Amino acid sequence: xxxxxxxxxxxxxxxxxxxxxxxxxxxxxxxxxxxxxxxxxxxxxxxxxxxxxxxxxxxxxxxxxxxxxxxxxxxxxxxxxxxxxxxxxxxxxxxxxxxxxxxxxxxxxxxxxxxxxxxxxxxxxxxxxxxxxxxxxxxxxxxxxxxxxxxxxxxxxxxxxxxxxxxxxxxxxxxxxxxxxxxxxxxxxxxxxxxxxxxxxxxxxxxxxxxxxxxxxxxxxxxxxxxxxxxxxxxxxxxxxxxxxxxxxxxxxxxxxxxxxxxxxxxxxxxxxxxxxxxxxxxxxxxxxxxxxxxxxxxxxxxxxxxx
Numbered sequence: 001x002x003x004x005x006x007x008x009x010x011x012x013x014x015x016x017x018x019x020x021x022x023x024x025x026x027x028x029x030x031x032x033x034x035x036x037x038x039x040x041x042x043x044x045x046x047x048x049x050x051x052x053x054x055x056x057x058x059x060x061x062x063x064x065x066x067x068x069x070x071x072x073x074x075x076x077x078x079x080x081x082x083x084x085x086x087x088x089x090x091x092x093x094x095x096x097x098x099x100x101x102x103x104x105x106x107x108x109x110x111x112x113x114x115x116x117x118x119x120x121x122x123x124x125x126x127x128x129x130x131x132x133x134x135x136x137x138x139x140x141x142x143x144x145x146x147x148x149x150x151x152x153x154x155x156x157x158x159x160x161x162x163x164x165x166x167x168x169x170x171x172x173x174x175x176x177x178x179x180x181x182x183x184x185x186x187x188x189x190x191x192x193x194x195x196x197x198x199x200x201x202x203x204x205x206x207x208x209x210x211x212x213x214x215x216x217x218x219x220x221x222x223x224x225x226x227x228x229x230x231x232x233x234x235x236x237x238x239x240x241x242x243x244x245x246x247x248x249x250x251x252x253x254x255x256x257x258x259x260x261x262x263x264x265x266x267x268x269x270x271x272x273x274x275x276x277x278x279x280x281x282x283x284x285x286x287x288x289x290x291x292x293x294x295x296x297x298x299x300x301x302x303x304x305x306x307x308x
Contacts, residue, residue, distance in 0.1 A: 006029055006030065007066050007067060008030070008031055008032070009062070009066070010022070011054065013034055014043070014051075015074075016177045017172065019176055022046055034050045034051075034054070035049075035051060037051070050062055054088055055088070055095050068103065070109070071105050071109070076089050076111065078179075089147070090151060093152065097152070101162060107162075107164075108152075108162060109212060109216055110152035110164070110166045111169070112149040112166055114127075114168050114201075114281055116168065117133060117168075118273075121276075129168070129223045135270065165220050165222065167211065169227075171203065172208050173185075173202050173304065174304050175205070175305070176205055185237060185243060186241070186306065190244070190245055192238065194250070196250075198233070198234060198275065200278070201231050201280060201298075203294065204296035204304060207228060207296050207301075210295075220289055227294075241302060
């Protein structure tokens with residue numbers, strides 16, 4: 001007898017991480033993807049795909065058409081436009097959560113970021129989930145990320161009848177990932193701040209996809225940090241990918257990034273401090289509650305950046 005597969009809505013479906021996740025889900029779930037971006041020509045989505053803004057009224061049509069069991073929201077938009085980021089990431093997240101509740105979705109998985117904690121000189125090692133989110137104190141550019149996280153955690157505490165998991169992962173890397181840290185380490189030359197060499201945490205794309213799967217299938221409810229197997233200094237990461245380090249004084253780095261922003265070649269200003277001060281997470285809560293154990297060693301995760 002055929003059993004109908006549960007249906008999952010995946011945001012950010014045109015991105016690299018989604019392509020890793022759907023490989024794990026395709027056998028057990030009916031997949032529907034949405035993204036404000038078009039699907040790349042060299043990629044296909046193994047299910048139905050909609051190119052639509054998260055705030056658009058067509059989103060309600062997607063929810064009505066499909067009886068979703070779960071929503072995996074990993075579609076945080078990264079653009080140079082502050083207003084666009086706020087609209088998609090904050091208002092869009094709230095719209096998705098509200099539509100999900102109206103349509104009786106049982107499980108929400110929201111992909112946030114460790115950047116919400118901020119990079120500060122006096123950060124202690126092994127930041128836990130109850131630490132304050134201080135990133136916007138230094139860089140208002142991160143306000144959309146913090147408000148996305150806040151919208152999800154507010155939903156979590158307000159609607160206890162819906163199972164909601166908010167994930168705050170460290171640096172995700174891998175052959176299919178195209179975030180800022182990965183693109184930096186893929187270059188033949190990699191800038192680093194003169195006089196600084198913070199330890200960083202890296203998670204391989206397969207490990208974070210497995211963490212998402214565990215979040216979906218385990219009976220979890222709450223906010224969780226996720227880290228990889230270990231830590232490594234940024235200089236060691238540069239060496240592992242075979243790039244040549246270029247030391248940049250901090251008094252040059254900040255005006256240089258501002259100049260690039262004017263040329264629409266922006267490097268996120270807020271990331272500079274993450275290359276000055278460590279932001280090292282504790283993910284013991286997630287490991288204990290889900291049974292998560294990263295399978296890819298940190299050195300191998302970093303080396304995999306070059307496979308793309």
